Amino acid sequence: MITSMPRRPKSRRTQRRNLRVISGTSTPPTGVTIAEVGEQAGASTEINQEQSNQKPGETKVNPLKVVSATGVKSVAKGKNVGLRPRKPSKPLSWWQKSVLTSVRLGIVGIGIGAIAGTAITTFSPTKFIRGDQNGAPLATAKEPHQTQPDQPAIYPQKVLASIAGWVTTETDKLRGTPATATPEATESQETTVATAPSAVSDQVQPTQEDQALTQKLTTLGTSKAPAINSYSYFIDVDNGQFANAKGETQLPAASTIKIPVAIAFFEAVDQGKIQLHEELPLTQDVIVGEAGTMQYDVGKRSSYPALEVVTKMIVISDNTATNMLIKRLGGKEFLNQRFQAWQMPQTKINNYLPDLEGTNTTSPQDLALLLVKLQGGELLSLKSRDRLLGIMQQTKTRTLLPQGLEPDAQIAHKTGDIGTVLGDAGIVDMPNGKRYVGAVLATRPHNDVAGRLLIQDISRTAYQHYKGITPPASSPAQPPAKQESPATAPVEPSN
Template sequence: MSSSRSSRRSAGWKGPAQLILRLVLMGVGLGLLTGSGLRLLAPRVQQQEITLPSWLADQALITTLLGNAVEPPSTENAAGKQNAPVVAKGLKQARFAPRQEIRALSERWLELAAQQSDLQASAYMLILDDGRFAAMQAERPMAAASSIKTPILLAVLELLDQGTLQWNEPLTLTEELVGGGAGWMASRPLGSRFPTHEVATEMIRVSDNSATNLMIARAGGMDAINARFQELDLPSTVVNNWLPDLDGTNTTSARDLSRAIALVDSGELLAPRSRDLFREVMGTSITNTLLPRGLMRGLGGAQGEPDASLARKGYRVYNKTGDIGIAYADAGLIELPDGRRAVAGFLVEGPFNDPRSTELIRRLAAAMAPHLKPILVPAKP
């Protein structure tokens, strides 16, 4: 009995000792294999052919084995990754691409125009972000009056992008280019010189006709600028005479005016800085009694200064009007409170200085308002 108990105790101690010995031998073997492998990999790590994870590279043993082959990630690189530009996921620039007609608005425009049967009217609106549009005789050529100055501004800024025009280049007033009517440059002596930025701004701000003629001449003359309008798919937009063109021979359409503005806002034409200049110049326009006032009326704004009233509601209109007595026009870019944008253009021809012409434009603009309401967004908790 005693010999039996003694043999079992010997066997019990022998098992753990063998297990410990085996674990030690396995640990030494794995260590040798790991060290040899890391030393073999060191040149490739040094040459950055292999990148170790940061949790491994930071270990003291790894640094000892690989020496300078392992460099912890610098704080500069880490900060660079954290400060990398974020890709915008919001509203994007949208092209002039009409897709779905807002029939209710087109029909409403027809009803309004029918109430003044002796007036000729043209209207167009496009919401750039979704392609919904409305149109009424939108492609019919009509007397442009000063509304043609918007596509002229576009053509001039293209020269700026091409490097063939400088924004401060002086332009000389000649007898041929003096235009009566709106503006102050015609009162200056012949030979007076004005920087291009002033000429372009005054063409839009106070609708200076002499400034417009200077712009047409600098763009290569009537034939050259008309050819460019055709290339831009503005088929109804034609300069036939120097401004003021009181007979209404210069033509455009509601669709062309809207497209010219959309080509800039969409980024299809003009470099970013020139697009900024386009918006800055358009923003100087003084007359806001047609499209802006009509939109304000449609939105239920109080009577008063249209720009301020629209701004309180989150709207902004960059517009340019036209007025030669027998024809009135207005077209502009409309910024909505939710960030979307729309373009719109209106032209009306009728008896000389007939107040119904301007009132019809305001009514057509007011009819757009229900379709330009912002998309409601729920408040975040």
């Protein structure tokens, strides 16, 4: 005999899944049956009591009515379902809105900056971007003497500053406060920073002639061999007094032309046109003989860091290094324009080095006044100025101006010699704290030693003259710190 098993009661989870809570009238819809909730016997009695307390003609809403799934289906087909109203959200405060807006604008700004940066770097940066604000683009063509047409310049720092200023301005507007940074203000700050070095420069102008020293230099120039002619210009940077013995005369520059070339190089570094670690190619069109060792590196090295190139140009007077820099800076015409801007009317490059014919020209006055501006911080940033003076202190040829100085004196200088013309120009720091600038050029029969001895005597005379002059107490007299340069090859005869 088979006995039927008792039905297993539904679990609470099943009951909750099959039941729905709706609002409606006291009379259930057609087809809806009321089910028991739980196993309590008083559940249906409480419902009946609520219905019995209802007044005649009054429709009382039962807030909780348990119906079966069949009733839920009928309600879903067209009946109103009493859902719990959603609580309205609290509006954002002004500072919450400002923060949210700032975040959104910041994200937009970062996105624009990323897109702009990607687009710029996709193209040629050296063609479309210039680090300076006013300088002309550097020549990168095969022939550096050819000028390039003007090209529109894009300045990434200005783009980013404009985006940042716009985001800040919009944020301040939402906060109800005045703008604290605008693109115009940012540009003004950039201009202030860019012109800061000139504000601290120690500018020196020739004031009056030192007649005593001028007479001494003139006497020396005529007392030596008649075939030797000297031209000199000295200036005291403490008071601007100068001595001029035919110093304005235009003469072959020899390797003293490398002084303004080096200044032009570091000017380009300050403007962001050249990087010190940039590799400059050693190509056949720049390789020349005479002074220097780079001419012997053909087949051994294909390029040099820019800082090493300018160091070799000054320290060992490397002609190949000079031609590499002239080409990289934009050619002879570009450099001649810079010389004119520096008020060097007698200085001009007509041919690449070694220029044994003496077509490149300068004057002692041009060289001396250029060095005055250099030491005063008028031409370069203080960092580049100190680096260049440190290199000039390492000049290997010390047979001219240095021979007239005492052992404790320091000199940053550059010599030149093409046989018939030799010269030297430099900045001298004396042990007593005084500083002066001197430049001397001399013409002579080819390689006549009397020319070298005359320059030594002129240097000694000037040094002893300034030794008797006490520098002003307020004048800062600190010689430029020596800086290490890249290792150079054995020294060749300098020109």
